[in-house]
Amino acid sequence: MDTKSPSQEKKEDGEILVDALSSVVNRINETYSRLAKLEKQLNLHPRSTQEYSDTVKHYDQMLPTLLTLLHAAEQSKVFPLQQQSKLLVSLWSATRQLVVLATTHKKPSEWGPYVAPVSNVISEINTIYEIEGPKAEESVAVQLQALSVLAQAFKWVIGVSPITVVVDTKNAFVKEKLTGTIAELAERIVAELSDYLETHHKCGIEWKGVRDPTHLVWDARSIVGGNLGNGLKTKHVAKEQWICEYLTKSQDYECADEQQCFVSFANQGTLNITGKAASLSLSSCSYTTVTIQDVESVEIVNCKEVKVICPTATEVHVERTAGCHIITGPTAEISTTIVTRLKVETPSETNDKELVEVTIPTGIKIKVAKGGKITTTAISNDKK
Numbered sequence: 001m002d003t004k005s006p007s008q009e010k011k012e013d014g015e016i017l018v019d020a021l022s023s024v025v026n027r028i029n030e031t032y033s034r035l036a037k038l039e040k041q042l043n044l045h046p047r048s049t050q051e052y053s054d055t056v057k058h059y060d061q062m063l064p065t066l067l068t069l070l071h072a073a074e075q076s077k078v079f080p081l082q083q084q085s086k087l088l089v090s091l092w093s094a095t096r097q098l099v100v101l102a103t104t105h106k107k108p109s110e111w112g113p114y115v116a117p118v119s120n121v122i123s124e125i126n127t128i129y130e131i132e133g134p135k136a137e138e139s140v141a142v143q144l145q146a147l148s149v150l151a152q153a154f155k156w157v158i159g160v161s162p163i164t165v166v167v168d169t170k171n172a173f174v175k176e177k178l179t180g181t182i183a184e185l186a187e188r189i190v191a192e193l194s195d196y197l198e199t200h201h202k203c204g205i206e207w208k209g210v211r212d213p214t215h216l217v218w219d220a221r222s223i224v225g226g227n228l229g230n231g232l233k234t235k236h237v238a239k240e241q242w243i244c245e246y247l248t249k250s251q252d253y254e255c256a257d258e259q260q261c262f263v264s265f266a267n268q269g270t271l272n273i274t275g276k277a278a279s280l281s282l283s284s285c286s287y288t289t290v291t292i293q294d295v296e297s298v299e300i301v302n303c304k305e306v307k308v309i310c311p312t313a314t315e316v317h318v319e320r321t322a323g324c325h326i327i328t329g330p331t332a333e334i335s336t337t338i339v340t341r342l343k344v345e346t347p348s349e350t351n352d353k354e355l356v357e358v359t360i361p362t363g364i365k366i367k368v369a370k371g372g373k374i375t376t377t378a379i380s381n382d383k384k
Contacts (some may be wrong), residue, residue, distance in 0.1 A: 062189055062193060087125050098115070120267045121151070122152065127302075128302075131322055147186055153190050156193075157205055169190050241260045250271075255294075263282050264283045274293055280299070282306060283302055295312060297316070300316075301319045301321065309327045324343070325345075328344065345358065
């Protein structure tokens with residue numbers, strides 16, 4: 001039987017990460033290579049190949065450090081750090097797309113859809129720190145904060161002064177005394193980004209092309225997946241499950257009978273689910289409202305500022321969430337673990353259309369009745 005030494009396994013893990021991120025870059029380059037050829041044929045290519053090459057190659061010099069950071073986060077075995085590092089890959093990729101776009105196109109009149117993916121990913125990285133940081137060990141909390149600070153540096157592409165962003169980010173590392181392997185790698189990426197911006201985008205992203213890019217609007221993770229689109233992904237799994245990811249707008253869905261519904265990475269979205277569902281699971285969502293008319297159980301995990309309207313739910317569990325508003329039916333069991341700013345409303349005794357607010361202490365399972373009457377039971381608070 002063959003056995004592998006820890007060093008061999010570590011090396012293989014690193015090679016897998018290198019291959020994964022390299023494939024992202026290759027897919028991006030292939031996409032824009034095809035666009036460049038088409039533009040050349042139409043005599044629309046506005047900038048020289050050398051200009052494109054120099055700008056993008058300099059940006060890609062951050063890649064080795066980003067790979068090292070990603071590998072360090074994976075080796076830490078700390079799930080929130082792994083989440084943040086993978087989101088940083090999405091953030092880096094989405095920003096790179098704008099860098100490439102600026103070498104071949106003019107600035108679009110509607111700038112919001114292009115930078116929305118960058119803003120959304122920065123928000124997700126910050127949310128992980130806000131939720132996980134306060135309850136993590138100090139050494140882990142520092143690394144989570146470091147990645148959150150690093151994410152702020154990418155706001156330069158949104159329209160904030162690049163020099164101001166870099167200076168503020170560098171100062172944050174010093175002021176907050178962010179140390180440790182991952183924090184040092186994050187600070188190094190900021191330094192490399194600073195050098196890139198000083199050379200190419202001192203006064204903000206430069207648009208020197210002539211072509212209107214309105215046909216190209218993307219979401220950060222759809223780029224990582226190799227597709228150009230609005231970022232919303234939905235799919236059915238063996239009829240029993242429906243998965244919705246990266247919702248950023250209003251969406252309606254008619255649920256198949258007794259289907260399990262999974263919603264994740266939604267940001268500023270609104271989802272209305274009709275039909276009878278077996279369960280609803282909300283994870284890693286922020287500033288999102290979900291209305292589900294007929295469901296038995298609801299689970300909300302790792303979310304920020306979400307609202308769920310579930311008038312028929314008999315069980316609701318909220319975990320590791322900051323800001324949650326639940327409107328439930330006349331009878332429901334509600335349990336919470338590490339939750340802040342929780343608001344629960346249920347119909348009054350005399351009028352189903354009139355809502356009564358119920359106070360839910362964390363770490364307690366509560367059975368709600370009409371009029372806000374409750375019975376409580378202590379539950380274990382050992383979920384990590």
